[in-house]
Amino acid sequence: MKAVNESIQTKEPSAHEYIKAVHKKVRDRNPGEPEFLQAAWEVFSSLQPVFEQHPEYVEEGILERISEPERFIAFRVTWEDDAGNVHVNRGYRVQFNSTLGPFKGGLRFHPTLTGSVVKFLGFEQIFKNALTGLPIGGGKGGADFDPKGRSDREIMRFCQSFMTELSRHIGPDIDVPAGDIGVGKREIGYLFGQYKRIRNAFEAGVFTGKNPDNGGSLIRKEATGYGTVYFVEEMLKGEGLSFEGSRVIVSGSGNVSIYAMEKAIEFGATVVACSDSEGYIYDPEGIDVNTVKRLKEVERKRIYHYLEHHPKARFGKDKSDIWKIPCDIALPCATQNEIGREGAEALVDNGVKAIGEGANMPCDEEAVRILTNNHVLFAPAKAANAGGVAVSAMEMSQNSMRYSWTSEEVDEKLHQVMKNIYRNCIETAEKYGAPGNLIAGANIAGFKKVADAMLEHGLN
């Protein structure tokens, strides 16, 4: 096995040594980026059997190339609030890998967004998008803008300023953004409107997650949450279990959480708790998802207002205490690293049987170790939450055809994609010596699909 890069060209490094050497280079090149390094190691640590069987990946420097973005854009976003004050935020777009298709991935508006977070999300997106089997590369972006408490006009002005720069870098065959935390159909409408104005062209395919009345796909809003439940249902079936009759906890109460709750309830589960960034609610009779939908999607209120409609429910201020509530299935659907050691131990002590990651990287490294060492079934994010981007790719197809599929058609395709991803992960894990390990299966299957296409494209 011969590594191309001089700095790691030892005599004949083992696959393990090779991976460690590349990871060291990635660490040295990206100091102060803990989230990106965490996501990179999570993938790298699954790949030893792949490099043992495919020395050509080493020779062609695939691992080094895949962990360096093709392009990383950071830019100033200046905007004015309703009182006439000037604000400056930082916008980002990481165009990580376009081997399989145009860069594709959401935009996040959140005050904690950094270059490291954007890169971790963009890196994950490469492999997730590959797992969908659809022709999309990996990207991600956003801004450290806090939309909380801002008026519609302020949101509009921010989106217009953000898009004035971003529009130079995107296009239906170049890079196709969508939503993520803090970016829903309102923001996408403003962003798309500004893009159309700047380009003087109605390029519907430049964005996904649009309002269905305005070129969006039916079921895109529901797709990530529904898809997570479809994937977890497959995983449970493999062990003779199901959602039917189970107690479920879903963190968050945004786009992914709401539709994960809705589908879990439809599959016969009782969802007993959900949360937002200010606390969690526990309703032993089962969360009424329609109340959550109204509070969050229409009234834009905090989750504790749920108690005004359901007085038997309880509110807890510490959102991480949600993991201390006994449940059979936990679906972390809020944000990265929301389950650490304490949360994982509480879940295990209370007999949790399965975890489905609806959010990106919601379990930190220690939590994953604790859960998997205790034989908890584990559906990793890049497989379990791929339904959203899969329906985004279907939105791109519908926009190209200037046609719309019905909700039933899209939902059926989504369900099939999630079943295919599960089967691919299980078969790949088996083939590479890690039977039943969906983390290894997802990492290897996603990586191999991109690596094989990179070999065909030559060095670039």
Ligand SMILES: NC(=O)C1=CN([C@@H]2O[C@H](COP(=O)(O)OP(=O)(O)OC[C@H]3O[C@@H](n4cnc5c(N)ncnc54)[C@H](O)[C@@H]3O)[C@@H](O)[C@H]2O)C=CC1
């Ligand atoms: N929207 C999509 O299609 C996809 C989203 N994701 C991931 O899913 C996660 C959630 O995204 P969305 O639902 O789109 O965002 P959203 O903005 O609609 O909702 C996020 C929710 O999480 C809550 N939250 C934030 N931090 C929290 C914390 N520490 N504890 C509890 N709640 C917290 C917020 O209050 C909000 O209710 C993110 O990790 C995102 O990257 C993954 C795949 C696709």
Ligand SMILES: O=C(O)CCC(=O)C(=O)O
């Ligand atoms: O639909 C998309 O393009 C992006 C979805 C996304 O951001 C994600 O999968 O994390």
